[in-house]
Amino acid sequence: MDINDNIESPLNLKVSFNMLLKHYKTLAESDDELVSAKAKHIIKVAADYPELEEGFSDFSILEEREKEIAIILEDSFSTILTKNEIKTASVPFHNLIFNSSERFKSIIKTAGDDFELEMKNMPDNDTYIIACTIILNFCYGYNLNFKRPFYYEIPDVNGILHYYKILYNADFCEIIPTETAKKITREDYDELLDNFENIELWKEKFPPNSYIFKGFVISNIFDVTDDQSISNIKTTLIGEDKRNNESFMDGFHEIFRSLLGINDIKVGFSIYNEEEQTFEHVYGVGVNSFLLNNIESASCSGALCGWSYDRLMNEKKYFTVSDVDKMFGLSEGKAPHIKALHEQGIKSAIFAPIANDKGLMGILEIVSNKPYVLNSINANKLIDVMPFIVSAVERSKNEEENLIEAIIQKECTSIHPSVHWRFEKEAKNFIKADMNGEQAIFKKIAFENIYPLYGQIDIKGSSEARNKATKQDLTLQLKAIKSIFESALEVETLPIYEQFIYQTNNYLKNLEVNFQVDSEQQISEFFKQDIEPVLKYLYTTDTLKEQIDAYFDSIDNKVNVLYKHRKEYDDTIAVINKEMAALLDAKQVEAQQMYPHYFERFKTDGVEHNMYVGESITKEESFNLIYLYNLRLWQLQVMCEMENSYYQMQPDFPVELDVASMVLVFNQPLSISFRMDEKQFDVDGTYNARYEIVKKRVDKAHIKGTTERVTQKGKISIVYSQKQDEREYLRYIKFLQSKHYLDTDIEIVELQDLQAVTGLKAIRVSVLYHKDENDKSFYTYDDLMKEIKA
The missing domain is CATH 3.30.450.40 (GAF domain)
Incomplete structure (x- = not known):
């Protein structure tokens, strides 16, 4: 069996002691008689077996010449140190070990019968290339340093893993090119330097078995477990x-x-x-x-x-x-x-x-x-x-x-991806200044010449609906209290019970005819301060226990009042906000792909959103007004889709509420900056502040000369101030009418003057609805309500 079997390498391995025997031939001429005599003895032993000098690759010769090899290696493996030194004789890139110290044998024996010695840090794919680098050093004089620490991992008798570092002595090796070896030029060498992982290139320059390795290596091994x-x-x-x-x-x-x-x-x-x-x-x-x-x-x-x-x-x-x-x-x-x-x-x-x-x-x-x-x-x-x-x-x-800071930033004060680059830039400048010993200041984040878009889908009559729910809950709670005291009078006739009934009747009457902002607080205090202590006393009366238990079971533990209709209202608002926001977020993904822009939305009694688009945000010289017009059309279309989605879900809500949609058009570009204290963007300058004033007040504005709100259920209101905006949006409306998003009942109205803002107008047009996603018919708001309730 040949030691080169199943190995692909540029080196044809031959065990040889030629270089060591040359050393002994020199020692044989020594003046030291003992040194000379031993060297001559070793030379004589080797002379009878020329293969030991010429080299061999047959495993069987190692066994046949074991005694002679031991004599030749006697000085390298001192018997005095054999139980202390960890040493082996072997050939490179092979697990073949043909001589070793007693200490090494003991370590391997302790590791167990099933232990297989394997070198660590020697990737199989790299052995061919490493052999090539050795050839470059030996045969061509290049100094390629590919020294990596190689290890054995060997367990001891207790199963504890020990680490052994291997140091090679290659003094007794020679590498000889064969006829198939290619001459390596300087150009070849330079090319190889940049292509360590290109195995095919290395094989081209160093064909398999094109060089003969003659000799052996001595491995000095050290326990480096610590x-x-x-x-x-x-x-x-x-x-x-x-x-x-x-x-x-x-x-x-x-x-x-x-x-x-x-x-x-x-x-x-x-x-x-x-x-x-x-x-x-x-x-x-x-x-x-x-x-x-x-x-x-x-x-x-x-x-x-x-x-x-x-x-x-x-x-x-x-x-x-x-x-x-x-x-x-x-x-x-x-x-x-x-x-x-x-x-x-x-x-x-x-x-x-x-x-x-x-x-x-x-x-x-x-x-x-x-x-x-x-x-x-x-x-x-x-x-x-x-x-x-x-x-x-x-x-x-x-x-x-x-990570905590990142989570807080993401969940509480997230920075929109479209402007994240500016925050990152300023953060880098901040760090750079700090590292240079300068005063680190996080500079103002501002964007100039950008166009705003604002829209909202607002819940109509939310205050009235909330008040109605509050009145219903308070009425139920008051009637329950009244009933308990009427029952208490039958058990024990006390004037105080009559007084509580009288007070309860007064609250019920006021709720019906004169519900005010502080009515809820007054009645809640009445329950807490006056009623609950008495109920705890009355609970000792057996005939009232069941009635009082039923009363307290109806009280919500968190808010400590009867919370039925108000909960239905709050749940409805929460679901509306969640669903509308989710729809808007999904649509925003599409809009960002059309052209990057800043986007933020807020949940109030409904959902409102801000968008800002412009050159300074995108960081590219690509902005054109066509992208603004595109976003305006997209916004109008999405508002129609949100209206449709809302009324398709409305029958499932606990409380029936209507919504009204509005878009605010601002013709001139403005500047926005990030307010560090409020963690959000806001407009810059007095002129630009006009936009914020309109945004906050316009949905409550009336049509000039009337008490009618500009925003109405079933309609989209587009608020603007410039004639060119009117012409632009009428084109969008005409397009959306062709797609059956909007009806034909366009009206243009003037708005009453707002604080420091005059000359506002609005286009109002009815939305066309579908009863459900699969319905192909178009309905006005009134028709849809009839269909839903039919």
């Missing part, structure tokens, strides 16, 4: 999102077992919350805290005794418990941390503070189910790893703070 364990801890802690991986803690346990040389240990963590002075569990799959046991958090003083508290919190030094059972007895179970360990069956433990200059951040907990294996001696090994754990916790805390 160093590698520390490196592995560093690597594990650097990895992103590892805590969500189930294998994270398993790997962490394994690394600490190797570091401490103890198989039976587990690692835990607890985080210190300085604000609340508590220890808390770390979030992550399989991450436990043995200090906290099963509880989520505990006060620091409640989790530690006085001495351990001072040791960790103030001195910031580790401490060990080598015999938990003994300490549990001595402390009579009163030391909280000893009690927690004892309850979990832990026999020895190390607690190490994770702390930096700013103070304690958490506790590293290492525990074992065996006494004495964890102690103050081996705890010193943690000194080398704690800086990496501290660094990882610092990074984790910063990431958590950033």
Whole structure:
């Protein structure tokens, strides 16, 4: 069997001792008789078997010439050091080992019969290319440094993984080109330098088996378990999102077992919350805290005794418990941390503070189910790893703070994607100034020459509907109270009961004829201050218990009043806002694809939205007024679709409410800036403020000379001030009429003057509706209502 079988390589491997024998031939001429005699003896042994010098690749020769090979390698594998040194003789890129020290043999034997020796850090795909780089160094004199640390991972008798670093001695190797070897030019070399991963190119320059490797390598192997364990801890802690991986803690346990040389240990963590002075569990799959046991958090003083508290919190030094059972007895179970360990069956433990200059951040907990294996001696090994754990916790805390901030930003003060680039730019400038020692100021975020679009779908008569629901709830509650006191009079005739009935009747009468803003508060105070104490007294009367129970069952626990009709109203408003906002958000995705622009919407009694479009927002020299006109048409169409969607859902709402839609047209570009205090954009300048005034007041405006609101159910109102806006929107309306979005009843009306704003007009036109999504018929508002209620 040939050692080159099943291996693709530019090197044809031959075991040879030619270079070593050359060295002995030189030593044979030495003046030192002992050195000379030994060298001559080795040369004589090799002379009888020329294949040892010429080279061979047949496995069987290694077995046949085992004795002779051992003699040739005697000086390289000293018998005096054989039980201490970890050394092997082999050929490169192969698991073949034909000579080794007794220490190496012992390590392999301890690993078990099923253990297979395999080199780590040697990717299979790279071995061909690495062989090529060795040829470039040996045959062409290039100095390509591809030295990477290679390792063996070998378990000991207890199953603890040890790491062994391999250092090669290649003094006894030679590489000889064959007839198939291609001459490598400088141009070839330069091309290869930029194409490490191009395996086909390397094979083209170095065909398989085009060079002969003659010789052997000596591997000097060193136990670097401590160093590698520390490196592995560093690597594990650097990895992103590892805590969500189930294998994270398993790997962490394994690394600490190797570091401490103890198989039976587990690692835990607890985080210190300085604000609340508590220890808390770390979030992550399989991450436990043995200090906290099963509880989520505990006060620091409640989790530690006085001495351990001072040791960790103030001195910031580790401490060990080598015999938990003994300490549990001595402390009579009163030391909280000893009690927690004892309850979990832990026999020895190390607690190490994770702390930096700013103070304690958490506790590293290492525990074992065996006494004495964890102690103050081996705890010193943690000194080398704690800086990496501290660094990882610092990074984790910063990431958590950033994540919390990001969630707050997203959920509470989100920045629209269209303008995010400006905030990012200013944030970078802020950081740059701060890093350069300059005064860091977050500059004003403003956009000039942009066109606004505003629209709203408003719930008509929301105040009246709310008042009606309030009156209904208060009436029901008052009648229930009245009934209880009428029953109480039958049990016991007391004038106070009559007085409560009289007061209740007065409230009922006022609700009917004179409901005012403060009526709800007055009656609620009456219930709370006057009625409830008496009801608690009356509850002692058996005949009234059922009636009083029924009354309190009708009271909502959260608002502490009868909350039936008002809840139906509030639920309706919430559903309307949710559905309309969801529809608008979905449509906005399409609009952003047409042309990027700023968008925001608000839920009030209905849904309103702002849009801003212009060159300064898009950051590109691409803006044209055609995009503004397109968005205006899109907005009008979406308002019609929202109206339709609303009335298709209306029959399912607890309270029947109507909506009215309005669009505000502002002809001139304006400037907006981000108000840091309010976390939103607002218009800049006195002239631009006119737009905000109109926006806030126009939906309540009346048609000039009447008491009729400009916004009406079943209609879309388009408010504007310029004749050119009127012409533009009449074109849009004509187009939407052709698509059966709008009816033909166009009217143009003048609006009453608003504060500091005059000359406003409105186009009003009825929306055409469908009874449901599959209905192809078109209805006016009145027709739709008849169809729905039919």
